[in-house]
Amino acid sequence: MGIENKTIVIGHKNPDTDSICSVIAYTELKNKTADGEFVACRAGEISSETQYVLDAFEAEVPELVTEVAEDQAVILIDHNEKTQCADGADDAQIIEIIDHHKIGSIETKDPILFRNEPVGCSATIITKMYKEAGVEPDKKTAGLLLSAILSDTLNFRSPTCTDRDVETGRELASIAGVDTDDYAVKMFEAGEKLDGKTAEDIFYSDFKIFEKDDIRFGIGQASFMSQSTLDEARAMITDYIDETLAKDNTKMAFFMLTSIQDQSSRMIYAGEGAREALESGFDVTQNADEEGILLKDVVSRKKQLVPALMETV
């Protein structure tokens, strides 16, 4: 399929849902409002979260582009760092950039449209551009743009989420006819599937060892949008955590199963004194059961859990 005479619209490597959905939506807007032909492209494999979104709104997967020719016209979406570009895209004929990150290393030969706005998601900017062009996104496009916003802002809960993202998301949800909370859970579940992962994979994917007065203790963490996936991981970690003491030569082991929706962490623990250390550090009497202790409003290992345990272990 020849794209030589078309303009490539493309997101960053390791594309997330914003980098795919904003590309599809912006390509559609350009094809409706600008001269020339624009083609939606991607710089890498589709994640399972994004695949769920494309299936939900019956959207086509953008074309995979691994190498961009120097004379190829390109529009960069959701990135403006050379290192994040599809190979060659930073040296191609960049004609536009739409992004919401810090200003990065890309330079151009000519004046171009570079629209970078400090919002939570590129799709929020693209939706504004639809409005400015007087084009109403259809149900499918609204669904894609909404999905990008929910994904980037963790269903409006991330610290990067702005009022504009929330307002834009609400408008798109109404066009797409989507209940955002319900849809977001399903989308994140699709993205968080534990398929094939072992308890060991989950436990050590983000794990650190600390020491206080010759007491070695380990803390792992995994964050989830989906409660059912968190529960699945909880069962696996509960069965596994005892093994890690000998393996890591630690006296205690802790694992934070953090719920982004609830802003809380379910603590799984092992080793002598581990439960007591948690009980001394936090008010946990109401929230403990045989599968761990629930710490409300605790989501940061570095800022919340480690300082408390350093006092109490």
Next chain:
Amino acid sequence: MGIENKTIVIGHKNPDTDSICSVIAYTELKNKTADGEFVACRAGEISSETQYVLDAFEAEVPELVTEVAEDQAVILIDHNEKTQCADGADDAQIIEIIDHHKIGSIETKDPILFRNEPVGCSATIITKMYKEAGVEPDKKTAGLLLSAILSDTLNFRSPTCTDRDVETGRELASIAGVDTDDYAVKMFEAGEKLDGKTAEDIFYSDFKIFEKDDIRFGIGQASFMSQSTLDEARAMITDYIDETLAKDNTKMAFFMLTSIQDQSSRMIYAGEGAREALESGFDVTQNADEEGILLKDVVSRKKQLVPALMETV
């Protein structure tokens, strides 16, 4: 005057009219629509063209800033290259960039508003931002924005001028109550003053020597928006050009007095065969007088004059 707690709004070094007027207008918009205090600043001396504009609309000269502290909040207008920043501004807390040039070397630590559009003047973008904010520029601000557009686009004649610049300029002229052609001539006259310049200064400011078959000939060029300044330079060059033959050891000398408004060049010449070379190369019979030959539609030394003279000298 303390600016520590205010946000500096500043243009590039060697400020032109756009870099001063867009700064004043955008500072006013921010003070009307955003939290905090914003102060119009400049990174260098005001040109005589810009001084004419500030006088015409009774606007204050922005504050001179030669060094920007690292923790100072700044908004960059009309530039996004480190080399063009006021000293220190590229390492300060850049919170916004509004520009119409190629994407340059500035990087930021955080996501910011970077609005770069491929139009002829930053003031065209700032005027759009007034509209988006629902704020009508007053007569003075409209006059400043209009002046920036006329200056950057050479009264709508430069190749960088877009339809948006023309449309925006017309709207601003109507608010400011300004006849653009008349005003532009006065503004450019103020900027092109020959004060203190000698004929030698003008002749050699942009001068090159060429050779064809052992015939050496020199061509100088100066461009003018103002006919009266062009006429003044014409009288000086006409009296002077004969001297240059011995000085440069050339057989012929040519000087192009280019009128940007008319897209033509008045040719002053000296040396045996110079007039004939021009007459053979161009159809000049109708446009010659004792003070030179008028070449209509000839403005480029490189692309138009040199190729013709290479054939005919």
